[in-house]
Amino acid sequence: MAVEADVLDELRRLRSRLPQLTGSLAASVDGLVLAQDAPDTEPEGLAALTAAALGVAQRMADATARGAFRELLLRGAHGYVATYTAGPTAVLTLLADDRVNVGRLHLEGRRSGARIGELVAARIGPHEEAPRSAPAVDPGRPIGTLPVRTPRRSPSQTSTRARPRPDTGG
Template identity: 50%
Template structure:
């Protein structure tokens, strides 16, 4: 039998990766972050080596979907973020357009500071990815002409 090897994913978005790294540097006790599409495809990550990024992206998308549904059912409105606090740390998922920003933090993190730093980053990432998508559409349209 042949040996199975991990297939490399697409190259991470450099601008998004830079935002994730800068966020981790600004927030004490933050342990990692990732951006994934709403259907669970990994865009970029800055996760510790022991966490498998594509699996984490899929779980973040599932939690995002459930949270959207829960907010909609309970209040009829939109969803912004969900905080999951565990004994060994927190996971916070922020809705960001067609993506989500997932942030991991140690139990000692100041959640208020985490929100203060992460919410604007989620908006910046949304803007960056939207601009890139629009640029690709324009380039594709020009090539089709």
């Protein structure tokens, strides 16, 4: 598959730009490996964990009205795990040691996520269907975008009574 080779090339270029990376993985939002450069990791397990974390992150973003999911950062005792959107049907997960510059990690991760999203979208094309495992999403809408919920109001907040205006005197 040509997209797998192109995505793997992007992962390798990313590692050359950010030497503190210890691994990288591009996966579908449902946990299928698209390409990986993570030598000390089980890629299928990491892809599955990424999909699970993505689901929780999407729910948290929705529940807190923070907008569409963009990225997730985990800091452990020995380094970082960062997940970024890569178009509407894929994600990029990066593993970095604890010496990484987090700002640079975000810069390069976002850039590579956008590039991988383009590569995956080019494979799907405008007249082809998305893979059966990928959720049906509007390609113009970021991953995790859900309808905006209107907050519930108490009966006192929804009263139609006119409230008296303060006297402005004059």
